[in-house]
Amino acid sequence: MxxxxxxxxxxxxxxxxxxxxxxxxxxxxxxxxxxxxxxxxxxxxxxxxxxxxxxxxxxxxxxxxxxxxxxxxxxxxxxxxxxxxxxxxxxxxxxxxxxxxxxxxxxxxxxxxxxxxxxxxxxxxxxxxxxxxxxxxxxxxxxxxLLGMPGFTAYAGFHEVCAPKKGDYLFVSAASGAVGQLVGQLAKLHGCYVVGSAGTDQKVDLLKNKLGFDEAFNYKKETDLDAALKRFFPKGIDIYFDNVGGPMLDAALTNMRIHGRIAICGMVSEQSLSNPCGIYNMFNLISKRIRMQGFLQSDFLHLYPQFLEDVISYYKQGKIVYIxxxxxxxxxxxxxxxxxxxxxxxxxxxxxxxxx
Amino acid sequence: MxxxxxxxxxxxxxxxxxxxxxxxxxxxxxxxxxxxxxxxxxxxxxxxxxxxxxxxxxxxxxxxxxxxxxxxxxxxxxxxxxxxxxxxxxxxxxxxxxxxxxxxxxxxxxxxxxxxxxxxxxxxxxxxxxxxxxxxxxxxxxxxxLLGMPGFTAYAGFHEVCAPKKGDYLFVSAASGAVGQLVGQLAKLHGCYVVGSAGTDQKVDLLKNKLGFDEAFNYKKETDLDAALKRFFPKGIDIYFDNVGGPMLDAALTNMRIHGRIAICGMVSEQSLSNPCGIYNMFNLISKRIRMQGFLQSDFLHLYPQFLEDVISYYKQGKIVYIxxxxxxxxxxxxxxxxxxxxxxxxxxxxxxxxx
Missing domain, CATH: 3.90.180.10 (Medium-chain alcohol dehydrogenases, catalytic domain)
Incomplete structure (x- = not known):
């Protein structure tokens, strides 16, 4: 030039x-x-x-x-x-x-x-x-x-990987994070029942009182993650949007419903551990016929214009908030x-x- | 009456x-x-x-x-x-x-x-x-x-869960078993490159010389499953049809290609173990964007008539053998x-x- x-x-x-x-x-x-x-x-x-x-x-x-x-x-x-x-x-x-x-x-x-x-x-x-x-x-x-990589990760993961239906029971970990907060709000807009986990009471409060989650809990205060999930999902989980991997993923596997879907998103942090956690409850994949899928937002870039249009519109209408x-x-x-x-x-x- | x-x-x-x-x-x-x-x-x-x-x-x-x-x-x-x-x-x-x-x-x-x-x-x-x-x-x-539950498991799992394409690299464990032998042969008919694992040299011989697998190996003679898979799949695995779970699944995860599919089938045996094996290589789900799906043949019964027609026809034409x-x-x-x-x-x- x-x-x-x-x-x-x-x-x-x-x-x-x-x-x-x-x-x-x-x-x-x-x-x-x-x-x-x-x-x-x-x-x-x-x-x-x-x-x-x-x-x-x-x-x-x-x-x-x-x-x-x-x-x-x-x-x-x-x-x-x-x-x-x-x-x-x-x-x-x-x-x-x-x-x-x-x-x-x-x-x-x-x-x-x-x-x-x-x-x-x-x-x-x-x-x-x-x-x-x-x-x-x-x-x-x-x-x-909200309008960048994390927001688009939430949008593509929720819509393209989780195959959500109205009335589904959805659980999202690291729920107050950049991805989690949008996953939960998109799921609420879709008619799901939404529970999130986070690591402080302040975040739990935010999820319930600002982000419109149905329920939320502080995972650090739970001695038994399996029992916690059973308390919040007595009928089981249809969709688990996993941002953490490890013991939370293992506990979620036990609590999935038949034909449940697990979107594997944030486990990349596990990748930097020399000794990653083992996952022990894999047999639930068969007995509940679970689909577990890892994804990257970059595989869905054709949806980016639609994402921007949708999320900007939700935001301007006050239907979603962003922290x-x-x-x-x-x-x-x-x-x-x-x-x-x-x-x-x-x-x-x-x-x-x-x-x- | x-x-x-x-x-x-x-x-x-x-x-x-x-x-x-x-x-x-x-x-x-x-x-x-x-x-x-x-x-x-x-x-x-x-x-x-x-x-x-x-x-x-x-x-x-x-x-x-x-x-x-x-x-x-x-x-x-x-x-x-x-x-x-x-x-x-x-x-x-x-x-x-x-x-x-x-x-x-x-x-x-x-x-x-x-x-x-x-x-x-x-x-x-x-x-x-x-x-x-x-x-x-x-x-x-x-x-x-061949024409019953195991055969139909192979058929439904391969066609409906594995999303096979011509030229895909497919690995199947317990390959000489009732399910595995048909998975491998259906995959060959579909144009895949097929490697199976089994637990005796006699079975390996059968896979290579009677069932038409491209390659097969005795997993009991391999000290390092990851190295064995790298030897047979230098370019990686597109489809892993898992009949065993445990360490073989873990090794396969490391060797999957981008957008690989894992059909989880036989791990039910793990279910009866009080201490199931941990799976440690889950982060590959994200980095390779793998879909891992458990299934039961009973979820696909609408395909049973087509299965019978296809497999009986293959068998009568001598395109598949059954042991x-x-x-x-x-x-x-x-x-x-x-x-x-x-x-x-x-x-x-x-x-x-x-x-x-």
Whole structure:
């Protein structure tokens, strides 16, 4: 693309660096704030840097903390996404504003969402993975949550994997998280009976009193998950939307109804454990003829326009609510990310790098 | 039904009695041959015995030994079929000949297949569960195997659960068993690449040289099931037809391809274990987007006529072969049944009580 010669502004670009592969639960010291990095607010020419044909320079506004990212901190190449590179900036979903463009599909000032870096400014060499945000009155940060990957995961998983019917008994774990809160609300709109589990009383309160779940419980206060599920589902579970795997999945298997469906979503966190939990109640798959299906939202991208239309419409009508846990400043990113695994955050964990 | 008065013939009726609930693997001493029982070859009147309206008296010709029966030997009511009653005759699938009928749909001389008792003669109070066998040139015993529950399990599981495509890589465990041998052959006819596992070299030979499998291996000779599957499926597995559960299922999960399907069939044997094996590789469900589905043939009965037509036609054209392990005499039943769990039998385990 032919562009006129300009003098490029150079800024300082704070970054969050991934220090090295980990085992177990991430800690703040696995990441590092790096200062003093100079960054030119202009797409380099192909001579200056390879692969910059059609690239963008963006200013990052909101960054997303998602549980799947823990899998990328491990030296494990068998998953659907490669690990982070030690010493490099962390990657994740974000909302950004285009500063400079060598691409006819984007112009400075456009708001975009997709994979970006945990830094103030990013050079994006493959902008085809970005989606342009059409300006409307919905907060920009929602495009990494309700209207982004987690929201679409909930939408595709619920509608395409769970095969929901009106009146179904649905259970969702990690229910106040970015995915869980939308699964529960979509299920209520579909006419299901919805129970969610979460890890604090505050989250349980939120599920029952703000998100409209029929029931919710604090799994950390239950000594017997099987008994807890029997209490909330005396007739059994038709749909289990699994965001956690492990013992909760095992307990749910025992409580499924005939022809029940289990959508396997968040177990990616188990993947980073060296010793994953065993699942012992598999024979229920036969006796109850259960379908258990793992999925990734990326397999359903053809439904994304319909998702946006539906969820924006529900949101504008006040039929669904959405809860964010907003953290101010790039400096807050390591603590915000680590908070995902301690259950500290309430709602979708987001980092605000800049307002605009 | 009005019937003319006749003098009923009374015969001795040998029976195999279930002695009591077990843990672990069945042994011959869990069953007992009972002699001296008198049996009238005529359906009793409703006054003589309740529930005999519309009943049949049948002579049992062939009895089926099926792995699921072990689940009925345990004091466990959470499955799709209740346990046996201690002190009563064992129930199972069989081929029988009608001796006397109080039912307009059956007449003496008809051959039927369905649930009957492990005894020479049975009074069948609910003949609606029986299927009449249309005489043809296929051995009658095949109606408890190739053309019965195991064959239909293979057919429904393969076509309805596995979603097979030409060129798919298919793995089936317990491949020389009643279900496995048909799964493999249907898959070959469908254009799949088929590998089976079995527990003796004789069975492996059978799979490769008689049943037309592409490859087969003796899992008892493999120290590392994961490595064995990688050897036979360097590109991974599209379909795993699971007849065993446990460590083989775990190894298969690691070797599945993206969008692979796992039909869960024979794990019912795990159900009778007090300490089932844990499954540890569940995260593959997400990273490979695997669908894992338990099923029972009884959910697909609408396909039974099509199954019979297809499989009889394949068999008559010589496109599929079928291997039986025939045991002579009701007395052989306990040993034949126990043999299922030692891997002794080669092919479908059947007991011949009488030739006609």
């Amino acid at each position: 032919e562009r006129k010669e300009e003098v490029a502004v150079v800024v300082e670009n704070k970054q969050i660096i991934f220090k090295g592969y980990i085992e177990g639960i991430p800690t703040e010291s696995d990441m590092e704030l790096k200062l003093g990095n100079k960054f030119k607010l202009k797409v380099p020419s192909e001579e200056e840097e390879e692969g910059c044909n059609g690239a963008l320079v963006v200013k990052n506004l909101y960054l997303s903390c998602d549980p799947y990212m823990r899998g990328r901190m491990r030296h494990f190449f068998g998953s659907y996404i490669p690990p982070f590179v030690p010493g490099s900036v962390i990657e994740g979903f974000g909302v950004s504003k285009v500063v400079d463009s060598d691409n006819p599909n984007f112009k400075p000032g456009d708001f975009v969402t997709g994979m970006t870096g945990w830094e103030e400014y990013s050079l994006i060499k493959k902008p085809e993975q970005l989606r342009k945000i059409q300006p409307n009155d919905i907060p920009l940060s929602y495009y990494v949550g 964010e846990d907003m953290n101010e400043g790039l400096e807050s990113a390591p603590a915000a990310f680590v908070g995902l695994y301690s259950g500290k955050n309430v709602g979708k964990q987001v980092i605000c790098v800049a307002r605009e | 009005e019937r003319k008065e006749e003098v009923a013939v009374v015969v001795e009726n040998k029976q195999i009695i279930f002695k009591g609930y077990i843990e672990g693997i069945p042994t011959e001493s869990d069953m007992e041959l009972k002699l001296g029982n008198k049996f009238k070859l005529k359906v009793p009147s409703e006054e003589e015995e309740e529930g005999c309206n519309g009943a049949l008296v049948v002579k049992n010709l062939y009895l089926s030994c099926d792995p699921y029966m072990r689940g009925r030997m345990r004091h466990f009511f959470g499955s799709y079929i209740p346990p046996f009653v201690p002190g009563s005759v064992i129930e199972g699938f069989g081929v029988s000949k009608v001796v006397d009928s109080d039912n307009p749909n059956f007449k003496p001389g008809d051959f039927v297949t369905g649930m009957t008792g492990w005894e020479e003669y049975s009074l069948i109070k609910k003949p609606e569960q029986l299927r009449k066998i249309q005489p043809n040139d296929i051995p009658l015993s095949y109606y408890v195997g 039986e392990d025939m045991n002579e005499g009701l007395e052989s039943a306990p040993a034949a049944f126990v043999g299922l769990y030692s891997g002794k039998n080669v092919g479908k385990q059947v007991i011949c009580v009488a030739r006609e």
